[in-house]
Amino acid sequence: MDNLLLMMAPLFSSKLLLVLLFGTLFGLILGVLPGLGPTTGGALILPFTMTLDPLSAIVLLTSIYCAGTYGGAITAVLINTPGTPAAAATCLDGYPLAQKGEAGRALGMATVSSTVGGIFSVVILVFFAPILAKLAYEFGQPEYFALAIFGLTMLASIGEGSPIKNLIAAAFGILISTIGKDFMTSIDRFTYGINELSVGIGFIPVVVGLFAISEMLTQSTLLHQVFKRVALKAVKLPSKEDYKKTWKTILRSSGIGSFIGVLPAEGGTVASLIGYSEAKRFSKNPEEFGKGSIEGIAGAEAANNAATGGAMVPTLALGIPGSATTAVILTGLIIHGVRPGPDLFREQPDFLYGIFGAMLIANILFFIFGFFGAKIFARITLVPNKILWPMIFTVSVCGTYSLSQSILDVWIMLFFGVLGFFMRRFGFSVVPVIIGLILGELVEGTLRQSLVIFDGNWLMFFTRPIVVTFFILSFIALIFPLLKKKK
């Protein structure tokens, strides 16, 4: 009961409500704009959160996350271009339905299923995050090391694209985290005499570079692309018949999305693809999929929004991000002096339940904004790239500079922008780099501390049941794509 009251706290604070309203609106705008999204937006707004208290800052980031994930559906339905990667599966049926003159119906279903998926995942978060946090009390350094390895192998296995390329990208991300002074011995690594590098490479320059700047370069190759925009009169709530047809799909996809979200991967993107294919598998009319099936929209949208709450579970309970956006939220927590993990649940329940409540309210808010404002948000896509992207560049540069007030960070951002462009061009996902970078210190730190505990004996890892379990799961995660291919 106390926890329920704590969850309602944002409703009684005018400041938090304002932050939520702003975050939801901003998230929707980011979601609608192809190429931008909650990850880039969260990274860009991170410096501004320094003017807020920790709870308001995280509420802002989480509301951007929830609304941004939904916002991608608007563009997917109306211009056949996913606003965010998580909305890619929504295009498959959303746009054909819109072409049949039913854009309002398609967006209505996307809005309802996103909201249900989002709320479902918050319920999962409220119940499972504390349980996972309690379990984490059993974890020592070796268990955390094994867990981080499991997370990275899962990321490689179920993430977008080739598992081997994902592993390379994750290893590269971890390698970046080793730049600077070694935290145990203070010995410089990969600094090459550059003083600024001894503190390491910041997370924000890498994220903004890999997401925003690389996207700017991608947009420079797509200037002649013409979008066919479908007109939208108004968003329509689904009819009784639509509800009858889709309620099972929405619930199933919500469950799938929440589960996939918990695993460290591209959260919503993978969840929506699995949610969509499962909706097709269970459908009585699978032949309608790809031609404007309402179940297809429901399956994809419920799953991608359900992944938001799921991804927050390991982020808050273990300090291991479930997606690229939660990696940004994790950075926000660290910047504001909040240490995620089991102690957070014991010491700051008001903070945690405030976040849970804010996510719940953000889901309701984007339902209202989406339902009444989709037509206005859709207009944002009319801003031409030749004006939009130079502006995004300006904000990216200033935002990146502002965190450490270092011009080197801006150059690092540009470097990662170019690198990210080529990575994507050759089929390497950039998300594992982000997750690898944020988990790097945890992986190396726990490995080295474990070896201290074990007196340098590597075999001692295999004497601990939880570690062995995670290693077996990691092995299964690695061979899973091979088995799938053989099938």
Add this chain to the structure above:
Amino acid sequence: MNNVRNKKRANKSLPFFFKDEFKVFSVIIIVSTILLISTFTFDTVPPILNRGIQPATFPKGLLVLIIALTSLIYYLSFKKPWKKEKELPKNFFLTLLSFIFFIIISKTLDFFLAISVLSVFVSYNWGEKRFFYLLLVGIIFPFIVFVFFEMILGLRFPPGIITNLYYY
């Protein structure tokens, strides 16, 4: 489908050193090898202070893993060649060039001048010829962002010929 097949065939017919997979493989291997060699120059801690492993061991392990996995994807590309990517358009190279201008101007003249030059350059090359919009992306918007960051976050931007005018 046919297009993809044709693209794959086109890639297959190229000499190996022109193929994307070889270029990617070479770049990763060369960079990783250089980094791996540089790890041998890291300081070491005496055994009495060394708790667990030496500071260079972990990055060495990562680099060996990257080299091994890259070799594996290159080997696999013989069985399943990558599809050939489209040629990059002129605008891409111009945008890339603007980044170089940005670095040079921000280092030598002024941070905000660099932002303005890049914004106008990119916007113009991407097809914006209307003066007001170039003014908007090149001067009005950067000025708003500058003042916003300066006032809300209390940031001090690096000195330069234009920034100094604002500060003094």
